[in-house]
Amino acid sequence: MLSANYSKLESVRRVVHQELGTSVFQNRTPKAVTYKEANEVNSKECDLVADWILNSYPGFAELAKEQKKILFRNFFLPFVILQGGHFACTHNRNDVIIIASGDYIDCSHPETFYYDPDGRQLMTSEDAVRMFASSFSNYRRNVTDPMLRDQVDRYEFFALCSLVLFDTGLEGQSEECIVVSRRIREAVQREILYYYRTVRHIDDPSMRLANLLSLLPALQRATRRFQEDVEISHVFNVYSVDEKFYEMCNGRF
Template identity: 30%
Template sequence: MNCQVCGHQNGKPHFGVIACKACSAFFRRCCALKKKYKCRHNGICEITPNGRKICRGCRQMRCNLIGMEPERIQYNRDPLGSKAERMALSAYSPGEQSTSSSSDDQTELRLINRLVENYKILEQRRDQLYERRQSGKPRGRALNFKEVNRSCMDECVLRAHWIAATFPIFKSFSFNEKKIMFANFFAGNTILYLGKMCCLYGRTDRIIFSNTGNYLDMQNIQDFYREEDDENPSKEATRLGQASKI
């Protein structure tokens, strides 16, 4: 089995994941000594089994992302791991050093600037997309479930591009890792975005979806389940609307 951290072929179950002796020893040492390392290259360093000077920051972040569990470490047995693990760790990554605080500050500032600039691009693309979606329809109208579903799909694409452009390391993860991280990110980020839009429009009775002013009417939720061309909601739409109020 391959190590989920570095890809080494001699991976075995360690701390809830598949890891080699070197990576498991590294994780054990980080937890035992309460070490927190930072990358000075924006978190894009390559982690390979034959690397001689692997970035500790990226290695530690990878251990955390794949789900290594600190509670599985038996500190009373050996807080720094077995002799074999310590030898593997020493041979695997000699001479690594954590970065200085000034270097870390500069790296974090560059990341923040990149995040802000890319988010401006995201907002521009979002406005352009929603303007095209209007296609002659009135602005500031109530949306139904099909339109909201389509908007959510659009947002998935927009935000995925934003994340990939802002955090290059995201591209190096497997599909399943990307899926898990994006799902955890998307829900919280959507709540923040919708909250921002409601504040901008000064409305608490509506969920504003875009700068076009389109919204979900919380006072008439049964209309949410109605088709665009239906003048009156169907029995099923009314039933779903009533169930949503419970």
């Protein structure tokens, strides 16, 4: 169900992120994006990802509305970052950060990402690179490099998504939600072990699972760094994101 619904999500994305004046049936040539373009893509993703979750996880759909919000707020930004690692594995490259539209952030030339076509920024793109570009190496170190090294596949990506979504110990999380989350997390780990044994025929599935789980704290580090950058840019009013995306980054949408 997860895989089939994710394929539907990918089809919808081709329409939602389609450039004006182009046909959805044309092969799209990926391009390097600016920070404004990347933020716009991520803002559009919010509803698409929410629908994917509702359609893919019966346990999530049965939760109270407020509990769904708590889980989703905690999930969305880590998912965006984790999905970038999935795209890196799909395309076997870590010199760029591929986003949901199929376009990418050029890590080798970060000044292109911080370029403001409207010329309204108080800081030059070169100064922004000096302040923020280390985040790209942080992202590679914590997300893309480990995922590429272990060649994390599509089903392992879904397992990680599930574990991130059904987190526990969140502020405002009900006891019922915690019980559901623990049950689903345990089921996911059993299923991925079964997948390792019967589909991939891995000699030591427990070790493979341990390596997969070790990606979660690294993902948290990358997420915190992203949030810090957004907060700094917002406070100093340089390369600040629009209010909707700012709220999403801080789990308040």
